[in-house]
Amino acid sequence: xxxxxxxxxxxxxxxxxxxxxxxxxxxxxxxxxxxxxxxxxxxxxxxxxxxxxxxxxxxxxxxxxxxxxxxxxxxxxxxxxxxxxxxxxxxxxxxxxxxxxxxxxxxxxxxxx
Amino acid sequence: xxxxxxxxxxxxxxxxxxxxxxxxxxxxxxxxxxxxxxxxxxxxxxxxxxxxxxxxxxxxxxxxxxxxxxxxxxxxxxxxxxxxxxxxxxxxxxxxxxxxxxxxxxxxxxxx
Numbered sequence: 001x002x003x004x005x006x007x008x009x010x011x012x013x014x015x016x017x018x019x020x021x022x023x024x025x026x027x028x029x030x031x032x033x034x035x036x037x038x039x040x041x042x043x044x045x046x047x048x049x050x051x052x053x054x055x056x057x058x059x060x061x062x063x064x065x066x067x068x069x070x071x072x073x074x075x076x077x078x079x080x081x082x083x084x085x086x087x088x089x090x091x092x093x094x095x096x097x098x099x100x101x102x103x104x105x106x107x108x109x110x111x112x113x
Numbered sequence: 114x115x116x117x118x119x120x121x122x123x124x125x126x127x128x129x130x131x132x133x134x135x136x137x138x139x140x141x142x143x144x145x146x147x148x149x150x151x152x153x154x155x156x157x158x159x160x161x162x163x164x165x166x167x168x169x170x171x172x173x174x175x176x177x178x179x180x181x182x183x184x185x186x187x188x189x190x191x192x193x194x195x196x197x198x199x200x201x202x203x204x205x206x207x208x209x210x211x212x213x214x215x216x217x218x219x220x221x222x223x224x225x
Binding site: 090104 | 216
């Protein structure tokens with residue numbers, strides 16, 4: 001069975017600091033990888049996705065993620081965070097057969113001025 | 114384009130009451146899912162459907178039932194609500210291979 005680990009439960013950063021959120025998954029086959037963001041009181045929105053090709057994926061709002069197959073990782077990065085990035089971030093994995101996505105427990109990001 | 118719509122958005126139930134949560138999508142997606150979100154637990158899959166007339170159990174199906182009579186709708190039922198079912202429920206749908214899931218706005222359910 002697939003599983004997803006997000007190692008950071010709560011991250012607190014100052015504005016303009018760099019961000020890296022860890023995500024590791026366990027699945028031996030071809031994977032689809034996602035990062036979703038949930039702003040306070042809202043639903044999940046897609047930040048970026050990886051299906052194949054270039055392992056460095058760029059998403060919305062300046063976020064990017066790198067797929068490292070040998071490490072089963074898909075870490076999320078942003079060079080300079082803003083207060084508006086305060087949210088909860090979820091890593092998810094699925095296979096190419098459209099089985100349900102499996103989510104990590106989430107990382108809460110708090111950006112302070 | 115509405116995407117995925119959930120009704121109701123909020124509900125308070127007494128223990129033992131029943132209710133149905135409705136999810137509707139207008140993207141002609143085959144796959145639909147119900148998740149629950151609890152603090153520190155992430156999203157956990159309750160039930161899912163791979164097409165009209167089909168349903169399957171997810172990670173935490175106990176106490177819930179589902180039906181997918183029409184392709185665009187996926188209903189989640191609680192026959193006898195329990196306080197442990199207090200949660201935020203999200204519906205999602207997904208289209209062809211190698212696409213992302215789209216989420217509804219969520220239903221906040223409190224069982225007292």
